[in-house]
Amino acid sequence: MIDIVSQLAAGFVHCLTPLNMAMLLIGIVIGLLIGVLPGLTLVMGVTLALPFTYKMDVTASIVLLTAMYVSGTYGGAFTAILFRIPGEPIDVPMLWDGYTMGRKGRPAKALGWTLVAALGGGLLSAVVMVALTQPLARFALRFSSPEYFVIVMFGLLSVVAIGRGSLANAFISMSVGILISSVGVDPVYGTYRFTFGSPILADGIEFLVVMVGAYGVGEVLTRLETGFATKPLDKISNARTELPTLKELKEIKGMFLRSSVIGDLIGLLPGAGATIASFVSYGIEARFGKRRDQMGTGVAEGIVAPQSAATASVGGAMVHLLALGIPGSGATAVILGAFMMHGIQPGPQVLVKSADMVYTVFASLFLGLAVMCAIGYFAIRPLVKILDFPEAVVSAYVLILCFIGALSIRNNVTDLWLIIGFGVLGYGFERLKFPISPLVLGAILGPIAEEAFMNTMISFSNDWTVFFTRPISGTIVALTVIVLLLPFVQRLMRGRLART
Amino acid sequence: MDKALFRSIAPYMVGLAVAAALYIYSGTFEYTSRPGALGPEVWPRLAILLIAASCLFELTRRLIIGGKEATGFMEAFDREPQTEQAQPVYPRLVIGGVVLMAFYAVLVPILGFILATFLFLAAFMYVGGYRAHGTVWGASAAVTIFCGILFLRIAYVSLPRGIEPFDRLTDAFFAIPSLW
Numbered sequence: 001m002i003d004i005v006s007q008l009a010a011g012f013v014h015c016l017t018p019l020n021m022a023m024l025l026i027g028i029v030i031g032l033l034i035g036v037l038p039g040l041t042l043v044m045g046v047t048l049a050l051p052f053t054y055k056m057d058v059t060a061s062i063v064l065l066t067a068m069y070v071s072g073t074y075g076g077a078f079t080a081i082l083f084r085i086p087g088e089p090i091d092v093p094m095l096w097d098g099y100t101m102g103r104k105g106r107p108a109k110a111l112g113w114t115l116v117a118a119l120g121g122g123l124l125s126a127v128v129m130v131a132l133t134q135p136l137a138r139f140a141l142r143f144s145s146p147e148y149f150v151i152v153m154f155g156l157l158s159v160v161a162i163g164r165g166s167l168a169n170a171f172i173s174m175s176v177g178i179l180i181s182s183v184g185v186d187p188v189y190g191t192y193r194f195t196f197g198s199p200i201l202a203d204g205i206e207f208l209v210v211m212v213g214a215y216g217v218g219e220v221l222t223r224l225e226t227g228f229a230t231k232p233l234d235k236i237s238n239a240r241t242e243l244p245t246l247k248e249l250k251e252i253k254g255m256f257l258r259s260s261v262i263g264d265l266i267g268l269l270p271g272a273g274a275t276i277a278s279f280v281s282y283g284i285e286a287r288f289g290k291r292r293d294q295m296g297t298g299v300a301e302g303i304v305a306p307q308s309a310a311t312a313s314v315g316g317a318m319v320h321l322l323a324l325g326i327p328g329s330g331a332t333a334v335i336l337g338a339f340m341m342h343g344i345q346p347g348p349q350v351l352v353k354s355a356d357m358v359y360t361v362f363a364s365l366f367l368g369l370a371v372m373c374a375i376g377y378f379a380i381r382p383l384v385k386i387l388d389f390p391e392a393v394v395s396a397y398v399l400i401l402c403f404i405g406a407l408s409i410r411n412n413v414t415d416l417w418l419i420i421g422f423g424v425l426g427y428g429f430e431r432l433k434f435p436i437s438p439l440v441l442g443a444i445l446g447p448i449a450e451e452a453f454m455n456t457m458i459s460f461s462n463d464w465t466v467f468f469t470r471p472i473s474g475t476i477v478a479l480t481v482i483v484l485l486l487p488f489v490q491r492l493m494r495g496r497l498a499r500t
Numbered sequence: 501m502d503k504a505l506f507r508s509i510a511p512y513m514v515g516l517a518v519a520a521a522l523y524i525y526s527g528t529f530e531y532t533s534r535p536g537a538l539g540p541e542v543w544p545r546l547a548i549l550l551i552a553a554s555c556l557f558e559l560t561r562r563l564i565i566g567g568k569e570a571t572g573f574m575e576a577f578d579r580e581p582q583t584e585q586a587q588p589v590y591p592r593l594v595i596g597g598v599v600l601m602a603f604y605a606v607l608v609p610i611l612g613f614i615l616a617t618f619l620f621l622a623a624f625m626y627v628g629g630y631r632a633h634g635t636v637w638g639a640s641a642a643v644t645i646f647c648g649i650l651f652l653r654i655a656y657v658s659l660p661r662g663i664e665p666f667d668r669l670t671d672a673f674f675a676i677p678s679l680w
Contacts, residue, residue, distance in 0.1 A: 051651075051655075051657065052650075052655065054655065054657060055655045055656055055657070165569065166558060166569065168554040168555075168557050168558040168561070169554075169558065171550060171551075171553075171554040172515060172550075172551050172554045172555065172558075174550075175547040175548070175550040175551040175554070176547075176551065178543075178544075178547040179522070179544055179547045179548065179551070182543060182544040182547070186529075186531070186540035188537070188540065189531040189532075189539070189540045191529050191530055191531040191540050192529070192530075193526070193529055193540055193541075193544060194522070194525070194526075194544070217601070220597070221594050221597055221598070224593050224594055224597045224627075224628060225589045225590060225591065225593060225594050226587050226588070226589055226590070227588070227590050227593060227628075227629055228628050228629060390625075390628075390630050390632075390635075391628070392624070392625045392627075392628025392629055392630035393625055393628075393630060393635070393636075393639055395624070395628060396620075396621045396624040396625050396628065396640075396643075397621070397643055399601070399620075399624060400617055400620070400621060400643065400647060403604065403608075403617075404647065404651055404657065404659070407608075407613070407657070407658075407659055407660065408651075408657040408658065408659070411658045413605060413608060413609050413660065416604075416605045416608065417605050420598070420601045420602065420605060423598075423601070424598060427594065432511050433569065446547075450543045453543065454538065454543070457537070457538050458537060461536065462536065462538065
C-alpha cells in the first residue's frame with residue numbers, strides 16, 4: 001500500500017511537468033468539446049487524436065488520450081440538458097431528467113448536479129484504478145497462454161453480449177474483425193493469408209486503419225446521409241452552473257455511492273463502457289431507487305445516477321487495460337493502440353517496466369477531474385458555442401484528420417484507400433444495424449487471441465480441454481458463459497414480469 | 501417473398517456466400533505442415549465458421565418471424581423506446597462523399613497533401629450542403645495551412661509531396677522554420 005502511495009506521489013510530480021500538464025489541459029478541453037458536438041463520438045474523438053501522438057512522448061500521449069476519455073463522458077451532458085441534444089450515447093439518460101429539470105426552469109441546477117456527479121464518480125473511479133491495477137497485474141503474472149486466450153475471448157464476447165440489437169450481428173461483426181486481423185503473414189508458419197496477391201496486404205491490415213475508418217469515416221458518412229441536419233438551438237445566454245447545497249447532497253449520498261460503484265463495476269467488466277454504465281445505473285435507480293416513481297420528471301437522482309456511473313466506469317475500464325492488456329471499450333481500445341504505437345504492450349509487465357508512466361497517468365486522472373470540473377463550471381458558455389459551427393465544416397475537418405491518420409501509419413496511399421473502404425464498411429454496418437465496436441476490438445485483439453490459442457495448442461498437444469480444466473481459465477470460461485447468457489436470462493425475466 | 505423480408509435477409513445470404521468463398525480460399529494457403537501442429541488456416545476458419553453460423557441463425561430467425569429486428573441486452577434499460585428517426589435520408593450525398601474521398605486518394609500523390617487537402621475540404625463542405633462561399637474557401641485554406649505546419653513542420657509526419665510542379669507548394673512549407 002505504501003508502495004502504491006509513494007509511486008502515486010511520484011506520478012503527481014511527473015504529471016506536473018509543463019508538457020504533461022499542457023496535454024492534460026488540451027485533452028480535457030478537446031474531450032469536453034467532443035462531448036458537446038453531437039457529430040463526434042467519444043471514441044471517434046480519441047481516435048482522431050492518435051495521429052497527433054505519433055511523435056509525442058508516450059506518457060504525454062496517454063495523458064492526453066485519458067484526459068479526453070474522462071472529460072468526454074461529461075461534456076455531452078451540457079447539450080443534453082440545455083438543448084435536448086445528447087452529444088454522446090452516454091447522455092441519452094440525461095434527457096429524461098436533466099433536460100426535464102432544465103425545462104422546469106432549473107437548467108443551472110441540473111448542470112450543477114452533473115458536475116458534482118462527474119467529480120464524485122470520477123474520484124471514486126481514480127481511487128479504484130490506483131488500488132486495483134497493481135494487485136490485478138500481480139495476479140495476471142500467473143497467467144499462461146490458455147488463460148490469456150480465454151481472457152481475450154471474455155473481453156470480446158462481453159462486447160458482443162452486452163450491447164444493442166441482434167446478438168448474431170454482433171458475432172458477425174466480431175468475427176469479421178478477427179478475420180481482418182488474420183490478413184498478412186501467419187505468425188507461426190510465416191505463410192501469406194488472404195493477401196490475394198497484393199503486396200500491401202502482405203504486410204497485414206493495421207488495426208488503426210480499421211478503427212479510424214469504421215469509427216471516423218463511417219460516422220461522417222452516416223451523418224452525411226441525413227444532410228447534416230441538426231436542430232436549431234435555443235439561446236445559450238443563460239447557460240451557467242449552480243452547485244447543489246450540502247443538504248441536497250446529503251439526501252442523495254447513498255444513491256451517489258451506489259451509482260458510482262455500479263459504474264466502477266461495469267467499467268471493470270471488459271466490453272461494458274460508459275454508455276452501458278449510464279443506462280444500467282439509471283435503470284437500477286428507476287426500478288429500485290427511493291424516488292423511483294418520480295424518475296423522468298426532473299429529479300436529481302435521474303441526473304446523478306447516469307453521470308456518476310459513466311465517469312466512474314473510466315477507472316474500471318483502465319484497470320483491465322493496464323493490468324491485463326485487454327481494452328474493454330472503444331476508447332480504451334484506442335488508448336491500447338497508442339501504447340502499442342510507442343512499443344509498449346499493456347499487461348502485467350507494464351507495472352514492472354513502465355511504472356513511472358502508469359502512475360503519472362493515474363495522477364493525471366485525479367488532476368484532470370479537478371481541471372475538468374473547473375472548466376465545466378467557468379467555461380460552459382464558450383464550450384457550447386462550438387455548436388454554432390456548421391456540421392459540414394466540422395465533418396470535413398474530421399475526414400482530413402482521418403486521412404492524416406491513414407497516411408502517417410506506413411506513409412502509403414494504399415492505407416488511404418483502405419481507410420475509405422473501412423469507412424464504407426462502417427457506414428454499411430451502421431445502416432444494417434451491425435455494431436462497430438466488436439469489429440474494431442476483433443481487429444485489435446484477434447492477433448493476441450490467435451497467438452495465445454496457437455501457443456496453447458502447441459504447448460498442450462492440441463488438447464482444447466485445457467481451457468476448461470485449468471482453474472483460472474476454467475473460471476473465466478464460466479464467467480464468459482454467464483455473460484453470454486445474460487441477454488437470454490434478462491429476456492426470460494422480462495417475459496415473466498410481463499405475465500405477472 | 502415480399503421485398504421487405506428479402507431486403508432484411510439479403511445481407512445474411514451475402515455473408516454466407518462470402519464465408520463459403522473465404523473458407524474454400526483458406527484451403528489454398530501454402531505452407532509446410534509440422535507434425536502435431538495446427539495449420540495457418542485453422543484460426544481464420546474458426547472466424548469464418550462463426551460468421552457462417554451467425555448468418556445462418558439470423559437468416560432462419562428472420563424467415564420464421566418475418567424480418568423483425570432483434571433486441572439486445574441494452575434495450576431493457578431504455579426509458580423510451582428508441583424509434584427510428586423520421587428524418588429524410590439522401591443516399592446520393594453518401595455516394596458523392598465516397599466519390600470525393602476516392603478522388604482525394606487518387607489526387608493526393610499527384611497534387612501533394614497541401615493542395616489536395618485544400619480542394620477536398622472545400623468540395624466536401626459543398627457536398628455537405630454548406631453554401632457560405634467565403635467561409636468555405638477561407639476555412640479550407642486556414643485548416644490546410646494549420647495541418648501543413650502542424651504535421652509537416654512540428655510533428656514531422658511524412659505526407660505526400662506531389663509531383664512537379666505541385667511539390668513546390670509542399671516545399672514552401674518546408675521552408676518554414678521548425679520548432680526542433
